[in-house]
Amino acid sequence: MTGKLYGLGVGPGDPELLTLKAHRILTESPVVAYPAPDSGESFARAIVAGHLSPYQLEIPIVVPMRAERFPAAEIYDKAAGEIAGHLDAGHDVAVLCEGDPFFYGSFMYLFERLGQLFPTEIVPGVSSLVASAAALARPLAARNDVLTVIPGPLPDAELEARIKGADTLAIMKVGRHFARIRALIEEMGLTDVAGYCERVSLAEERILPLAGVVEDSAPYFSMILIYKGAEDWIRALPAGKTVHAQ
C-alpha cells in the first residue's frame, strides 16, 4: 500500500490558526515537506514548529525567492521524486502550505506532479485573505457584494482594468510591486478606500490605511484591500483595529 499525500493548509501565520484536522494529520505524518527560502527559516515550518517531533523526517523544498528563477521546474521535479519515494514506501507525506494549499500556493506544483499518481487529500486552511479582512475589521464580502482577488505582479494596464471593474478587491502578493501598485491606486483616486496588511495574524502584523505606509516596498506577505465607496471605514481604522496577539 502506498502512502497518502496531504496538502496541508497551515493558515496565515498565527500557529493557533491551524485547524484541528491539519494538526492531527501533521502529527501523524512520518514525513513533512515544506517550502523554504535559500537562506533563513521556512515560514510554513515556523508556523507548526511547536507540533513537530524529532522522529519525523523533514524535506525542505528550497525555492530561490528571486522571481526570475521561480517557478523552477527542476526544483519541483526533484522534490516530487523524493516525496514519491516515501509514498511508494507506504509513508504518508504532509506538505505544509502557508494559508490554504489551493489559494495562490506553491503546492500546486507538487499537486500537478503527484496528484494523479497517489491518493491525495487537500486540507483547506485559513487564507491570508480572510485573515486580513479580520485584521482590518471590515467584512470582505456581505450581502450581494462581488469580491475580486487580483495578483499584484500583473502588468499595470491589466491591474488597472481589473481594479476598475471590481467593487471590493484584494491585491495579493504585493511585495516588490508595492510602489508601482500604490502609484496606480493613487492615480485611480482610490487611496482613501485602501487598507494595507502586512504579516497578518503574526505578532509583527501591521495594519494601516494605505495612505499611512511610508515605505516604498513591502514584504512578500502583504496585501492591499480596497473597499470602494467606504471612506468612513478607513477613517475608523485605528479605532476599529482588532488585536490578534493575546
Add this chain to the structure above:
Amino acid sequence: MTGKLYGLGVGPGDPELLTLKAHRILTESPVVAYPAPDSGESFARAIVAGHLSPYQLEIPIVVPMRAERFPAAEIYDKAAGEIAGHLDAGHDVAVLCEGDPFFYGSFMYLFERLGQLFPTEIVPGVSSLVASAAALARPLAARNDVLTVIPGPLPDAELEARIKGADTLAIMKVGRHFARIRALIEEMGLTDVAGYCERVSLAEERILPLAGVVEDSAPYFSMILIYKGAEDWIRALPAGKTVHAQ
C-alpha cells in the same frame, strides 16, 4: 471590565476544520451565540457541538430562512441587546459563524451593532470557498490568476456581466437560484468548465460536474466554480475527487 465579543469562524462544516484558536476561545467563553433556523438545528452549533459544555449559556439567534423576511433588523437588534447585556456584565461572548465571519456571513449584522461599543475580535475561519476548491481537487487561484466571487442572488444581467468579465469564478449562495444560474451558465457555453459543490467537507458532501446535477434546486450551502478553459479538469473530476470523510 466589559467582556469581549468574538466573531468565531468555525469552518465549512467538518468539525475538524475548526482552528485551534476558535477551539480555545469557544471552550473559554461563558456565552455562545449562533444563528439558528426557525425549525431544525443550527448548522454553526452542530459544527462545534462536541466542544460545548452544559455550563455555557447558549443564545440561538433565530433567523427565518425565507429570503423576503431576511435580514430582519429587529432580530439583530434584539440579539445585539441580549449579547450587550452579557458583555456589560463582564462575560465574553463567542458568536459562531459558518465558514469565516467576514465572508458573506450574518455576523456582520451583529458587528455593525456592537463592534464599536465593545472590544471585538474576529477569528478568521476556513471558508467554504477554499474548502470547495479542495474538494474539487483543483487550485482556486494559481500564479497570476484573477479570482472573482459572485453571489448567486444577483439579477441575471449582472450575473452574466460578472461571469463574462471573470477568469476563474465562484458563485456563492446558489440555493434556490440554482435553476436560473445553471440556465445562464449553459447559455454562456460554460457548463463544461463548471463544477458543483454541495455541503462541502461534511459526510453528505456532493462534488460533481455541473452537467451531472439532475435536480432543479440546491441547498443554501452549495457553490458553483467555473474554471474557464479547463475542460480537461472537469473530465478528470471523478478520478481526481479527494475524500474528506475518513
